[in-house]
Amino acid sequence: MRKKMEVDVSEVLSSVVEDVAEAVSRNISGAELLQELLNASWLRALLKIYECLLQFQRQSPSPVLPYASGLSCEIMTTIQRDNHPSAEARELFNLLSSPHIQALLSSHDSVAQSDYLPVLPPLPDDLPDDEEAMRIVCLVKNNQPLGATIRRDEETGDIFIARVIHGGLADRSGLLHPGDLLVEVNGSPVVGLEPERVIQILTNSTGTILFKVIPHPAQVNSDQKPVYMRAMVDYCPQQDSSIPCPDAGMTFSRGDLLEVVDQSDSQWWQARKLPRGGACAGLIPSASMLKSKQRENWWCQPLQVHTCIRPLSVAENEDDPTNADGKHVITDMENIKELNFDEADSDVTDGIYLAGFRRSFRLWRRTSYRKRRQSCTSCSPNINALSTPYEEVALYQRPPQENHRLIIIIGASGVGVNELRKRLIKLNPSTFQGPVPHTTRPIRDGEQNGREYHFVTKELFEYMVCNHRFVEYGENKGQLYGTSIDAIDEVLKRGRMCIIDVEPHCIQLLRTRKLKPFVIFIKPPNPERLRQTRRSASIITNYAINRALTEDDYLELEDASQMMEAKYKQFFDSVLVNDDLQDTCIQLCSVLQQAQNEAQWVPVSWLRPEGGGEVRRVSLGHFVSYQRDGGQSPGSVGK
Numbered sequence: 001m002r003k004k005m006e007v008d009v010s011e012v013l014s015s016v017v018e019d020v021a022e023a024v025s026r027n028i029s030g031a032e033l034l035q036e037l038l039n040a041s042w043l044r045a046l047l048k049i050y051e052c053l054l055q056f057q058r059q060s061p062s063p064v065l066p067y068a069s070g071l072s073c074e075i076m077t078t079i080q081r082d083n084h085p086s087a088e089a090r091e092l093f094n095l096l097s098s099p100h101i102q103a104l105l106s107s108h109d110s111v112a113q114s115d116y117l118p119v120l121p122p123l124p125d126d127l128p129d130d131e132e133a134m135r136i137v138c139l140v141k142n143n144q145p146l147g148a149t150i151r152r153d154e155e156t157g158d159i160f161i162a163r164v165i166h167g168g169l170a171d172r173s174g175l176l177h178p179g180d181l182l183v184e185v186n187g188s189p190v191v192g193l194e195p196e197r198v199i200q201i202l203t204n205s206t207g208t209i210l211f212k213v214i215p216h217p218a219q220v221n222s223d224q225k226p227v228y229m230r231a232m233v234d235y236c237p238q239q240d241s242s243i244p245c246p247d248a249g250m251t252f253s254r255g256d257l258l259e260v261v262d263q264s265d266s267q268w269w270q271a272r273k274l275p276r277g278g279a280c281a282g283l284i285p286s287a288s289m290l291k292s293k294q295r296e297n298w299w300c301q302p303l304q305v306h307t308c309i310r311p312l313s314v315a316e317n318e319d320d321p322t323n324a325d326g327k328h329v330i331t332d333m334e335n336i337k338e339l340n341f342d343e344a345d346s347d348v349t350d351g352i353y354l355a356g357f358r359r360s361f362r363l364w365r366r367t368s369y370r371k372r373r374q375s376c377t378s379c380s381p382n383i384n385a386l387s388t389p390y391e392e393v394a395l396y397q398r399p400p401q402e403n404h405r406l407i408i409i410i411g412a413s414g415v416g417v418n419e420l421r422k423r424l425i426k427l428n429p430s431t432f433q434g435p436v437p438h439t440t441r442p443i444r445d446g447e448q449n450g451r452e453y454h455f456v457t458k459e460l461f462e463y464m465v466c467n468h469r470f471v472e473y474g475e476n477k478g479q480l481y482g483t484s485i486d487a488i489d490e491v492l493k494r495g496r497m498c499i500i501d502v503e504p505h506c507i508q509l510l511r512t513r514k515l516k517p518f519v520i521f522i523k524p525p526n527p528e529r530l531r532q533t534r535r536s537a538s539i540i541t542n543y544a545i546n547r548a549l550t551e552d553d554y555l556e557l558e559d560a561s562q563m564m565e566a567k568y569k570q571f572f573d574s575v576l577v578n579d580d581l582q583d584t585c586i587q588l589c590s591v592l593q594q595a596q597n598e599a600q601w602v603p604v605s606w607l608r609p610e611g612g613g614e615v616r617r618v619s620l621g622h623f624v625s626y627q628r629d630g631g632q633s634p635g636s637v638g639k
């Protein structure tokens with residue numbers, strides 16, 4: 001086959017094309033694609049060249065003469081000397097003097113003489129042994145920044161390249177490296193100049209910039225694999241006086257996914273925002289640098305007392321919605337009414353009871369969050385002091401045999417979290433389920449232990465609290481209510497998808513390797529749509545009837561939602577706007593599908609085998625080589 005190919009490749013190709021055409025007529029999948037490829041004109045041209053080269057190799061032709069251009073000059077001179085050249089001679093003269101023919105003959109001579117390489121002038125004999133190699137780098141500056149920072153050695157006044165920004169102009173040239181000594185810029189010596197002056201020269205230069213550099217002697221190109229981080233804090237280079245070059249800095253906010261391409265400097269890393277935020281990386285503070293900044297800020301902050309941290313019973317008295325709504329304290333009669341519609345609220349779909357939607361349970365949740373939010377000014381969105389600035393993440397796809405990821409749906413009270421959760425569970429109760437809550441309230445007629453609630457004694461409830469068995473718990477009208485970890489486990493062990501709705505401060509507690517929660521934040525639509533869509537909506541109250549939303553409710557909902565997003569957005573895997581209920585439900589189903597069946601970014605600590613060990617990171621095929629440049633740069637050439 002190989003021999004035949006050498007004889008006539010295009011013949012072989014034609015026979016392959018015929019075979020493939022037959023396969024296409026028989027509808028063999030992929031054959032069409034192959035046929036298209038084999039018929040491509042570029043492939044045919046390439047094979048023709050290949051054939052010619054093979055022929056050339058076999059015949060190994062030698063030039064008739066290696067000086068065709070010299071001969072043509074001789075002929076032209078002879079014709080010129082003739083006073084009456086013939087018409088043919090004149091035509092030959094014109095042909096030979098045309099630039100195309102001259103270029104062709106010159107190329108012929110180069111090939112004939114095997115004169116392929118430029119011949120460099122010999123090195124002078126008197127070069128001193130310690131002469132440093134100088135590199136001349138020519139970069140064409142367009143609108144992009146050069147992508148390098150500089151630093152000055154305060155003792156010698158030497159200017160060095162401090163760092164080269166990944167993906168920037170300097171990096172792509174491959175000719176400037178951290179540690180290179182900058183000698184001249186556009187013919188002007190820079191040694192001893194202030195870095196700001198060098199930056200000015202560079203900023204003012206347009207078009208081609210010529211650098212003379214002495215390369216750093218120990219340039220080691222170490223391949224650094226990118227590391228993926230979730231930002232847990234906000235950062236703005238323009239507000240950071242310590243950044244070596246604000247223009248080269250990268251702004252990010254909590255929740256942003258960062259591809260850290262260079263960590264060689266202990267203070268300043270280089271990163272890109274994902275999904276692809278441009279080819280050029282930006283400077284970001286390293287984790288240790290951010291932590292020390294956080295510590296500084298933390299010490300400078302005035303002491304704020306967390307009024308939300310109070311004994312449960314005291315907090316609960318204030319939380320009583322009868323007080324909040326300006327009514328008198330609950331009477332026995334009202335209790336009876338509540339009991340009735342608590343039962344009426346129960347839901348059974350296809351013989352399956354929908355747990356976790358009882359009025360008593362929801363009332364406790366509603367009032368406790370509202371009061372917690374109102375009572376504590378210290379829990380403002382910007383309190384992030386001493387938190388981990390970056391969380392390393394990796395792509396994780398749930399293997400089909402593993403439990404489903406826990407689904408946490410959160411949102412401000414009244415936005416529709418319960419409505420959505422209920423619709424979802426009703427839609428497919430054999431797939432979606434909520435955990436059965438615990439309560440100390442007595443079991444009522446028609447109720448079953450483990451269905452509406454796990455009915456437990458106060459002692460058992462308190463024992464579970466002491467053993468950290470509750471994700472959240474609280475008190476309503478003297479009875480305790482809570483959602484336990486065991487109830488969540490129970491749903492997951494049954495192979496179902498556990499959908500819970502908790503207060504946002506519980507997210508951190510649930511972020512474990514075992515549960516691998518996926519957090520969905522439900523947002524209200526714009527103010528106009530909110531009021532339009534909720535005309536017939538009602539919110540749960542402590543009285544016999546639910547009531548319509550008032551203007552105050554809308555304002556409170558919008559405010560609470562903004563606060564929640566501002567404070568917890570770094571934990572959100574998905575954000576849905578609950579505009580049209582039906583649409584939101586569809587979107588929610590598709591997000592759940594993705595959460596369980598597609599690769600998602602999760603903290604690497606969730607992927608570490610129990611008892612430690614290395615995590616195999618998913619690579620996005622982006623490798624960079626870089627070297628520690630050391631030192632801090634007082635100046636930069638970012639622009």
Ligand SMILES: Nc1ncnc2c1ncn2[C@@H]1O[C@H](COP(=O)(O)OP(=O)(O)OP(=O)(O)O)[C@@H](O)[C@H]1O
Nearest residue numbers: 366413414415416417418419533537538579580581
């Ligand atoms: N997209 C929507 N369009 C119209 N009405 C909606 C929409 N979403 C929810 N609602 C209605 O708004 C009201 C409040 O919703 P829901 O009870 O689910 O709120 P919630 O977020 O669970 O608050 P809470 O926890 O305080 O009960 C309900 O009457 C519900 O049917």
